[in-house]
Amino acid sequence: MRQLLRTSHVSVRFAGLCALDDVGLELGHGEILGLIGPNGAGKTTLLNVLSGFQRPTTGEVELDGRRITGWDAPRRARAGISRTFQDVRLFPHMTVLENCEAAVVGGGGTWATARDRANRALGWFDLDGSAGVLARDLPYGVERRVGMARALCARPRVLLLDEPAAGLNDDESSAMARTVRRIHEEIGCGIIVIEHDVRVILGLCDRVHVLDHGVTLRVGSPDEIRTDPEVVSAYLGAEAME
Numbered sequence: 001m002r003q004l005l006r007t008s009h010v011s012v013r014f015a016g017l018c019a020l021d022d023v024g025l026e027l028g029h030g031e032i033l034g035l036i037g038p039n040g041a042g043k044t045t046l047l048n049v050l051s052g053f054q055r056p057t058t059g060e061v062e063l064d065g066r067r068i069t070g071w072d073a074p075r076r077a078r079a080g081i082s083r084t085f086q087d088v089r090l091f092p093h094m095t096v097l098e099n100c101e102a103a104v105v106g107g108g109g110t111w112a113t114a115r116d117r118a119n120r121a122l123g124w125f126d127l128d129g130s131a132g133v134l135a136r137d138l139p140y141g142v143e144r145r146v147g148m149a150r151a152l153c154a155r156p157r158v159l160l161l162d163e164p165a166a167g168l169n170d171d172e173s174s175a176m177a178r179t180v181r182r183i184h185e186e187i188g189c190g191i192i193v194i195e196h197d198v199r200v201i202l203g204l205c206d207r208v209h210v211l212d213h214g215v216t217l218r219v220g221s222p223d224e225i226r227t228d229p230e231v232v233s234a235y236l237g238a239e240a241m242e
């Protein structure tokens with residue numbers, strides 16, 4: 001596996017709390033990697049470290065073999081690392097289309113490119129009919145899809161998805177997973193996805209990285225993770241083995 005993004009020996013401490021402890025994560029070119037673990041395991045903190053929103057206390061981050069640990073979030077975005085947020089964070093007074101265009105222009109693209117990419121990304125998420133709607137008027141499920149469309153407008157090399165199926169029902173979650181898979185086939189970017197819905201993760205990902213209390217519990221294929229006794233007892237419970 002050719003490495004696209006990796007962390008080595010990453011630790012993050014918040015005052016007395018160790019949110020991440022010596023974590024090494026690897027994402028290959030064109031790979032979909034699931035990041036799972038119980039509440040407070042450190043998943044979002046690790047995504048923040050990868051996207052430049054959180055400086056690690058110790059450790060390094062590399063993109064394509066280049067050390068990017070000191071780079072801030074805008075610089076990483078320009079280098080091709082795009083992300084979504086649990087709370088989406090759209091510009092509320094701008095339309096769906098303008099939110100997507102802003103992501104392209106903010107990354108240095110022209111308005112013409114921005115319009116083209118935004119329209120394409122909205123099409124991937126069946127959002128063509130919502131292009132002119134103000135972001136503040138969107139229902140939650142639609143808002144999340146716009147967040148993903150916006151992240152994809154930048155044509156990222158790495159896409160970091162923080163709980164894309166949160167708050168969605170089973171059918172919507174399955175549809176979301178199918179969309180992620182389709183986009184992955186079309187763009188070929190590496191994807192890291194945090195998700196609590198284990199069925200979505202195990203069905204979608206090439207490999208899964210399991211965190212527990214800030215440390216790596218296991219890394220393996222969906223089948224290895226599904227049947228690993230330690231992962232099952234720490235996180236999955238019996239239902240994932242069915």
Ligand SMILES: Nc1ncnc2c1ncn2[C@@H]1O[C@H](COP(=O)(O)OP(=O)(O)OP(=O)(O)O)[C@@H](O)[C@H]1O
Nearest residue numbers: 014017018019037038039040041042043044045046
């Ligand atoms: N800015 C911060 N200041 C202090 N503590 C923090 C901060 N961010 C996260 N933490 C703590 O670090 C630990 C890891 O949090 P994190 O949000 O990364 O976990 P998570 O696995 O994403 O959890 P969840 O599944 O609930 O979203 C938690 O104990 C959390 O309270």
